[in-house]
Amino acid sequence: MSISQPIPTHDHTQIELGFLRKYIFSEDHKMIGIQFLFSGMIFLFLGGALALLVRLQIGWPYGNLPMVGNWFPASWGGKMSPEFYTMIFSMHATIMIFFVIIPWLTGAFGNFLIPLQIGARDMAFPKLNMLSYWVMWPSFILMLISFFVAGGAAGSGWTAYPTLSSAAMPDGMTGSPASPNSGTGQVLWLISLLFAGVSSMMGSVNYITTIINMRCPGMTLMRMPMTIWAMFVTAILQAMALPVLTVAIILQLLDKTIGTTFFLPPAGMAFGNWHTGPGGGQPLLWQHLFWFYSHPAVYIMILPAMGMVSDIISTFARKPLFGYRPMVYAIAGIAGLGFIVWGHHMFQSGMDPRLGTGFMIATIMIALPSAVKTFNWLGTIWQGNIQYTSAMLNALAFVSMFVIGGLSGIFMAATPVDVYIHDTYFIVAHIHYVLFMSTIFGIYAGVYYWYPKMFGRMMSETLGKIHFALTFLSANATFYPMHIIGVGGHPRRYFDITIYDTFQHLQPLNAFMTVAAIILGFVQFIFVANFFWSLFFGKKANRNPWHSNSLEWAAPSPPPHGNFEGNVPSVYRGPYEYGHPETQEDYLPQFEPNGPKDTPGGSH
Amino acid sequence: MGKGWSVFFGVILLATFLLWFVAPFYGWWLPNAVSTFGPDVDWLFYLILGFTGFFFVLTQVVLIYAMWRFSYRPGEKSTYSHGNHRLEMIWTAIPAVILLGIAIVQISVWQDIKYQSKMPPPDVTVSVMARQWEWRMRYPLETSRFKWDQKATPEEVRQKQLAARAWAENPEIDDIPIANEIHTWVGASTKIYLRTQDVLHSFTMPNMRIKQDTLPGKTIPIWFKATRANTFFDTNTRKLRIPPNRADAWEIACQELCGGRHYAMRGKVYVHESRESYEGWLKHAVEQSNSREPEKVAAAD
Amino acid sequence: MRAEKHETESCEHVPNLFRLYMFVAVALIICTALSFVFNYYASEDVHTVAKTTAFLLILGVASLKALLVGYIFMHLKWDWGKLYFLIIPVAILGMMMIIVLLPDALLGVLYDAKDQLIIAEQFAKEMKK
């Protein structure tokens, strides 16, 4: 079996491969990472378009939608239907989470960076790696097909709570008795996520093996860059949490198709299982299983960004990372605590309130490692020598925005406040501050920073800074007022709030946010333009354009097949030796044999 | 731009910070709290807002100052430091104490709101059956039917509770069915048995600071006690009189996605000025429901 | 698989590995028989052991069997030092998940299903009248 075969090491010359093997069915981790990057970008724009549709409806409820209105069926009269609205916000969340953020962070950056930063020639299992990308494609395709089936794509939120999502479909019909868009669309949604889960699982097993077993000489665990630590912990989270989601998805799929009753309640329901009537299951069980995965998944969606930002901040502040060990422990702490706090999504769900008390304490304590990380980032730039490159600006924005996202989380963790705040726009503000404002800024920072290594050319700094400034401005304008309307009680997932006396006065803010969101959406084209323009016309990058320390900068840009010319480099110190008093330059790469050596921080 | 970026960050973050002070003047703030645990919830909200606001200002000011003070100076080197053990201990310990404190102070409020064992004897019992997309309330003819007095033994209390739950699950012929309206009076402890006949809903009364999801197959009790009235029943005109201002139009909203018309599950909360007013309304409602044909009454559950 | 030889060497210091494997297999079969015995004594005809006790005993025997298989057959006896960092977290996590989920179900029995049953029976009686 070739999967356990280490990659051939005797031949370091560029192996000439055909177009298909080189760009499509590539086993090279760098190409797979870039493939993930591009497919994530496509879905970012699909998800973004859906978000704008959602915002248009909330901004001007029942308005005649310009342009878009013409594509709707004639019977809608240029307006959106509530079912269609439900569908697009469900799909917006699904696509952004499962097809953009996770593939970008773990797929693109994980694949590209892990072997380079630990000094390996490739992943431990290149074929498995290729498979993990190509298993995503059935997932992509099924999700896209689901838009065109009867009833439309899944419309029960990205959380797909039974019984709205799981009420079984009648024989010979495509709809569900609970909702027209929880029929075939929901089944495709489930199958699609099953594939996405398998892909992530392959990836995570591969990453863990690679990080444990393929490090180059001298690369002890405590000399690994934070990116690698973050990827490592993320992969462990995925390996342990994803199977639970897989089970939940399979059980719901069985409920919908063959008539089992895992999530259908015993009695007292208008539509039980289509085949048998009342079931004996528990709708709450889905929420437990789902959040057992999805809460750690929230950390899967931010930890890698935290790691990358740590590296970038240290590089451009020209100063060692403040508190390397506390940072590592904080990541591990977040991962460990992340598994015992899922119940805070369910305080109002009918779960036993005594469990709520326990989950509340655990949840509040998880703010602690996040706080430690924030203080350490601030400690890193303090007394630094900060270079304001596009990457650094995005990274600083990450820190700033993560503070907001993290602090607003404490409101939800507090059970009594959550009674009021739960499922209002405050939550929407929180998740967007964590997932958009933090993670996406982290991703942009990563792209600007590693672009020279990926493609051998520099991105335009001018365009990058314009893009950053406009994004930072419009994103804050879009998402910050959500806190305020959330405090006003504006419920999330509402098609129209103007029918409520309690909420209708919040409508002007809604309209303002929609305008800002449209600007935010269009600003992103600057990034795309910069990305593709630089691909062909950008300045040629040298080996180490940022004067960084970590191992990937020892390889040529872009790195050839096998990553490193000659022997893999050996590592002599940690990755953050910036501004060392004994050196001429203000940086001292890990792979540089001469110069002061630190004592290795630890071993495996 | 160099130091300019520090200003750029500063201006935007200042704007976000000021928004919290501007918003209340436009009325973009917590709606009036009119239940007994409203003030507790709001107090906790302000407490957390205070602490988070402090740490927000602290971290952002440090960030912006550092961006200004330590921006790039060519040829210079940064201060070489790998961290400070004591500093780490301090900024781990202080937030830990604060967070633990925040966690502990709210336990009792949470218990008051949600623990079944802490719910007081109900003056009014309402059965709410949620369905796509409306709330169907049912009131017993006898207002204080499921109330127990102070001297009741735990076993008697349990029997009462069981009877209330049995009533919530099996409609009786003389119940009064009303759609989308909660009626109670000031100072009455109101117990609501929540059920759903189809999907998950979330019974939310923003003014009462109450929210509870309904679960198919389960009957979940919640309670509240209003501290202000917004209506009285005029026995002469046989109409409810509500103050005309928007702030006194208290509503019920569904806050758990329940299908396309999720947003339209709107109900109203009427808190009568007195028990008499409530009972006057109840009497009127009985007459109303008696004039309806019997099947409709049966189908109301 | 160059390193293979080097690795598995450690477990070959044990003499009579063959006999150890046979011994474990026999132990497993005895354990299975044991759980059968517990089940018999808990069954409705005999009922000398309480159902819950029997359930815990049988689960204990199953855990013992799993430990035996893991320790000897899966070579953890020799590989534990290299793999504990994987196995301990996953064991804790798995146990914890079930334990945290259970209160909902068990309290559901105490506070909901049982009540519902009483109510349903009352209702059935009324229907018969």
Next chain:
Amino acid sequence: MTEHAERLENHSEMGIPLTSGKLCMWLFLVTEVMFFTALIGTYLILRSSIPTHPIISWPSPERVHLSELIGAINTFVLIASSLTVVLAHHKAYHGDPTSATRYIGVTLVLGLAFLGIKTYEYKTKFDHDILPGRIGELLPGMGIQRERQMHAIGMQYVTRVRLQMEAALTREQKQFGYVHPKVKEAIEMLLVDMKDGEAGDKYRPPLSPAQVGERVNDILHIAHMEHHEIRLSPAIPYGNMWASCYFAMTGFHALHVFGGLVVFAILLLKGLRGQLAQQDVGQIEIIGLYWHFVDIVWIFLFPLLYLV
């Protein structure tokens, strides 16, 4: 490059002294542990949330025609196969590919035997119609009115049972030329009673699904006493839930067994061609790890599903 440098590069002292393949299998097993934990957890929770009561409780094994003995035999089969795998590795390690091949062959046969017994067990479930989505549930207090109102769709059980009874009468007649008089009488009486509610001058309320279920169970009992096979969906309280759990858990386990057997088949072919070399020892060990894990899963599934 020297041998030493190569080792340093690929399998440096930085990693843990395990091959990547073995580590990968262990990681895969970690994900599998969580997978089966979630399945078993679901089962335990669903089962414990169902009340224990003389009428309404989790179905006992005999109620759903589950034989503990068959389960026990399967346990023995799987334990034996685990033993043969470990012996195959033992032999292969000591440079005895012939014996190793033989042991792999035995494992394959034992695995197939396990699946065969499983198939037989599944067949009895199909014969009794104890399948997800097929079983009626007995719920007390479910009057026909309430049933119609609450679970209009649940009435399908009644329809299906009627069709089954009608089919049973005609088929038995055709096959044997006679239906056992007692069974026939009971079926006909039930059919008449079920018709009563729907038409006719003398109005009686129709039978509720729960009542139909009780009568159907009586008929099945009579048929059993008279050693008469009849295909009727029984009414089992929480039978559907039981079938859902049973098929989900054993089904996924069987899939895993099948996956292992495919690899064993490949190894066996290799062995029969005499290509089982020293380098395959690692592979035998890795697949062995997987196979033992599948064994462990069964060790838990067996008592949870068959005993207690």
